Amino acid sequence: MEAIEAIMTRRSIRKYKSKKIPDEIITTLLKAAMNAPSAHNKQPWHFIVVDDYETKMDVTEYHQYSKMLEQASHAIVVLGDNEIQTTDFWIHDCSAATENILIAANALGLGAVWLGVHPNEALIEGTKKLFDIPAHVTPLGIISLGYPDETKPARQNYNQERVHRNNW
Amino acid sequence: MKAILGRRSIRKFTGEKIPDEDVKKFLEAAMAAPSACNQQPWHFVVIEDKKSFNKIMEIQPYTRMLEKASHAIVVCADPELQTCPGFWVQDITAATENLLLAVHALGYGATWCGIYPNDNPVWGIRELLSLPKNIMPLNVIAIGVPDEEKPPSDRYKEERVHNEKW
Numbered sequence: 449m450e451a452i453e454a455i456m457t458r459r460s461i462r463k464y465k466s467k468k469i470p471d472e473i474i475t476t477l478l479k480a481a482m483n484a485p486s487a488h489n490k491q492p493w494h495f496i497v498v499d500d501y502e503t504k505m506d507v508t509e510y511h512q513y514s515k516m517l518e519q520a521s522h523a524i525v526v527l528g529d530n531e532i533q534t535t536d537f538w539i540h541d542c543s544a545a546t547e548n549i550l551i552a553a554n555a556l557g558l559g560a561v562w563l564g565v566h567p568n569e570a571l572i573e574g575t576k577k578l579f580d581i582p583a584h585v586t587p588l589g590i591i592s593l594g595y596p597d598e599t600k601p602a603r604q605n606y607n608q609e610r611v612h613r614n615n616w
Numbered sequence: 617m618k619a620i621l622g623r624r625s626i627r628k629f630t631g632e633k634i635p636d637e638d639v640k641k642f643l644e645a646a647m648a649a650p651s652a653c654n655q656q657p658w659h660f661v662v663i664e665d666k667k668s669f670n671k672i673m674e675i676q677p678y679t680r681m682l683e684k685a686s687h688a689i690v691v692c693a694d695p696e697l698q699t700c701p702g703f704w705v706q707d708i709t710a711a712t713e714n715l716l717l718a719v720h721a722l723g724y725g726a727t728w729c730g731i732y733p734n735d736n737p738v739w740g741i742r743e744l745l746s747l748p749k750n751i752m753p754l755n756v757i758a759i760g761v762p763d764e765e766k767p768p769s770d771r772y773k774e775e776r777v778h779n780e781k782w
Binding site: 450451452454455456458460475476478479480482483484485487491493494495496497498499500503535536537539540543544546547548550551552555556562564566567568579580581582585588589602603605606607610611612613614615616 | 617618619620621623625640641643644645647648650652658659660661662663665668700703705706709710712713714716717718720722728730733745746747748751754755768769770771772773776777778779780781782
């Protein structure tokens with residue numbers, strides 16, 4: 449799939465087949481993530497790759513929008529290291545990395561959905577506790593991944609009213 | 617995949633103009649980004665005016681590559697458009713990354729220059745573009761026809777990948 453098509457056809461996919469994603473595909477997704485730009489090229493990201501069923505179900509206990517994880521092949525927790533990127537630019541960096549995973553997943557025939565964690569304190573604490581995350585690292589979000597068991601048409605989100613020329 | 621793995625920050629431009637229809641493709645890609653509760657809290661100020669480029673370079677010295685850029689796109693947020701508050705920075709940065717990938721995929725080059733959350737450039741850009749008070753400029757994307765080639769950089773770090781738990 450060419451890049452523009454991968455960007456334009458990406459949708460949040462929450463229904464998955466039971467097939468597991470092979471390890472090498474997960475590595476490709478992580479390579480895509482780590483090629484994101486970051487402020488001053490600090491690359492402050494970490495990733496926890498989860499394929500254990502019980503752990504995925506533990507997430508659904510504290511994250512109300514994560515029920516699709518039960519069917520998902522994998523979850524990837526995206527985290528920012530606040531010692532590497534000490535300003536709030538870590539949020540920008542890790543969001544760009546997350547978006548790269550979502551686009552790469554679509555390009556590779558996978559389905560994915562981005563579950564928000566930061567800045568919700570309860571979700572941050574729940575995630576930190578479940579995954580034994582150290583104090584200087586903050587979870588940004590969790591990506592649910594699998595082989596799609598639903599198809600959604602591309603969205604037409606382009607909105608001319610949001611485009612301004614040379615000035616507001 | 618090639619577009620994602622091959623994208624680099626391009627800071628040298630030829631000075632040539634990018635046609636409007638390609639600029640529209642960048643914006644379509646940006647607005648195809650996911651956002652919390654599909655709230656799409658973004659706005660884009662597309663700038664071609666050289667005088668504005670000069671002022672942006674004064675406000676934020678990291679934007680010097682604008683000198684020979686074709687366009688600057690200032691990606692902004694309207695946090696009041698949020699239905700799921702708190703996620704606007706993530707929404708806007710996902711849109712920005714889509715924009716950068718589209719620029720690269722179409723054969724152009726770009727650099728992402730951060731504005732928010734640094735107060736001084738935020739106020740400078742606001743004033744320059746007459747942004748309403750509720751509108752927050754997050755970054756300036758300098759875009760142009762590349763005058764440099766950079767090989768893909770392998771940034772993969774195994775030590776940043778953790779299995780099952782930290």
